[in-house]
Amino acid sequence: MTDLVLTDVSRWYGNVVAVNDVSMAIGPGVTGLLGPNGAGKSTLISMMAGFLEPSAGAVTLGGASVWRNVTAYKELGLVPEREVSFSYLTGRQFVAASAELHRLRDPRGATQAALEEVALVEAADRPISTYSKGMRQRAKLASALVHEPGVLLLDEPFNGVDPRQRMHLMELLTRMGEQGRTVLFSSHILEEVEHIARHVEVVVSGRHAASGDFGAIRRLMTDRPTHYTVRSSDDRRLAAALMGQPSVRSVALAAPTGTEEVHVEVTDMGDFARALPALARDAGITVRELRPTDESLESVFTYLVQS
Known part of the structure; x- marks a missing residue:
């Protein structure tokens, strides 16, 4: 697997600096992007996913920039924080649309495999508008996993999810990290990160505050x-x-x-x-x-x- 690398990355909107000179490397396993609300986590993930151009610096995957690089999406999967816009679709239709966009050779089989991966098969033919928050999260995750990306980015995936769904998601992310995938998820809750990520990157007010083993950083906090x-x-x-x-x-x-x-x-x-x-x-x-x-x-x- 190739690393996702941020080098001196900044992003500003007029006079507002959202991310300020951040450098980090995300490799195989599960990494927690930790920081309070408004710290710049979503902006960082948008730049990592190639959806937002850095105002300065570079984000690369395997040495190639992710910005305006269509081939990068073969290796990238994104689970955004925002809700699914196409809630009139069934879960299966939503995931199948992602499979078609990636021009997979067997979109139907890939769709079924992704739904099975997130345990959403039984509800797959219901409209997403009827789903609970946890089920909608799983639908987004299946859509991001349908092309079997090596790098998975998740923005606050546990927000509003009930305890049972949270445990299921945590187990799934842990398993993917153990498979050698690069998994990064953002959170503002220490306990969520502590359960599944040994490596963390901490951001505060757009700045990179700490990086390394969760236990060592947790002791600094304590x-x-x-x-x-x-x-x-x-x-x-x-x-x-x-x-x-x-x-x-x-x-x-x-x-x-x-x-x-x-x-x-x-x-x-x-x-x-x-x-x-x-x-x-x-x-x-x-x-x-x-x-x-x-x-x-x-x-x-x-x-x-x-x-």
């Missing part, structure tokens, strides 16, 4: 400085006790709406989680609330960019 709000039976004594903890970087007392609370910046969440109950118990303090204040994915990914 070990980042984290902010908590703590309320207790004696916030002043608790704040004084917390200042001596190795995992605590800073402590501040605040008084919203007349009641005190402690704001804590922590460098090691695990150590802090173990130390706080013991510390409060020894001091005779009751912890009434412990709330993380910067647990959004945006804050997690932004930390990676700034590291």
